[in-house]
Amino acid sequence: MSFRPLGHQIVSVKPIPVPAPGRGIDLQVKVTAPQAGQKLPVIVFSHGNAWSMDGYGSLVDRWAAAGFIVVQPTHLDSHRNAIGWDDPRFPTIWRVRIADLHAVLDNLGDILAQAHLETRADRESIAVVGHSWGAQTAGAVLGARVLDADGVPGEDFSHSAVSAGALIAATGSGDALTPFAAENLAFMRPDFSSMSTPALVVAGGRDQSQLSTRGPEWFTDAYHLSPAPKSLLTLTEAEHTMGGIAGDRVAETTDEDPARVALVADAISAYLRAALGLDDAEWTALGAGTEDGDGTWSIAGK
Template sequence: MELHSGKGPTPLLDRQLIAVKPITVPTADRGVDLQVKVTAPVDGGNLPVIVFSHGNAWSMDGYQPIVDRWAAAGFVVVQPTHLDSRRHDIGLDDPRFATIWRVRIADLHAVLDGLSDILDHIGGLTTRVDHDRVTAVGHSWGAQTAGALLGARVFDTEGNPGEDFSHPAVKAGALIAATGTGDTLTPFALKYLPFARPDFSTMSAPALVIAGGKDQSAMSTRGPDWFTDAYHLSPGPKRLLTIAEGEHLFGGISGEAAKDTTDENPARVVLVADAVSAYLHEVLSADAESWQALQDQIRHSAGAFNTESK
């Protein structure tokens, strides 16, 4: 158990947080224990929940810069470690890799179905959580995973939409750098990631889509607009935030000084974190002022960005 007071660029992180890990979640036919980390404010009640799905190769120990800000903003954040984490050493050529996308979704279902038991590992937290305000958030591959809980499906190689993996507990979500449609996949993606064929037409739950104006993926022959498909091809209500100078890790959301960050920018990290929390507070609590306040406060420090809604 870890008790710490976050220190960040704004007074928001003066709120004291608590983090507990690892917590093992019961699963079947996974081969490796599903472990999660929970981060929460030490005070407050009626706390909403974010179940967060990490990007490829990361783990429950990543994304602390944004997770801590979400907890400081009043969320309980649950982070599972998926099978593709580096710590499990399952590479692209491993026969298990082709089905990890399904295991990822099953991981989130296991977390949601066992949420009360997970929160019981932190004394008194279960009674401080609002179980009617649960959300799913993900980055990159994690955005595809979270999107499935919001209603998105996966096309098979013949163009048929797959199963419905939505979860009734999930009221809204946020997709950060969500991969687009599969019609422009590169040869690499076609070989190793044939499941990267999302169908957003059924993703009806409210969601914020965050895209980087300089996020050029090696998985698609399209440009950065590929990462806006989750907004343009899904039914409303949705909101799109495009950060003009943002690349795939948006300034370093996966960790401070992470070697795969190509656009180191702490202000951009704050923008992504606070945009998610402001949007979810608005959807869950009808707090329309949070989003406007966010734009007014960080427009100049975070660089150019624009929003759309439907």
């Protein structure tokens, strides 16, 4: 797969307020889009723990250059809100995160209007994407649920406006949590059996979570344990940040690789175009490339 250069001019607008009653801290989003073009599909992106709408520029800029409008909320767990794991609000943040995505989707028309994009967006082509904790958040909007202590699936948080998604380094099954995670992060018990919305799962072959007793295959559960149609992109040498998708040279990027970041970004945009019924040429070409590739990545589907 050849990576497109960032030749299309893009523009970002921030902060845009979004109504979120009872949240305690105002919900704000950043919108990034190409300067030109019509019928632009929309990605709502959920960041990983502690990040904000200002992170993940390498992904977001490539998606916008590829013709997507990208909406990035700042969740409560962002460092800028100073809510740590010992904060009494932390155990319920996973629910607030999901509510944030619902608020964005429910108020998308107003958000697009404030970004002067209301006449250029394709409101019938909406996807959600997330990384790490954001992947679990996005997964809930795609139909995944959280199991309680007795293994009973919880509330259905799916949203009818969403037609496809992509989960990057998504939390695996809860039976593999470390004692610390099991005691303090009870929401990390996803049930993927109800996640029926088409989605691409992106996993790193060297992603070893400190919260799981299993190896990197833990991050493929969202693919293996969910109903079709699903696709799985595995990057053989990737760790949790997939080469640095959250930001270049940030402390948590232990496998810095700009080409890998470009692959993740372009693979997701290609998949979403196909899943949204817009254009499947790039995704078909990427799949064909796995047959004669160099072994650094692979794609599976069901």
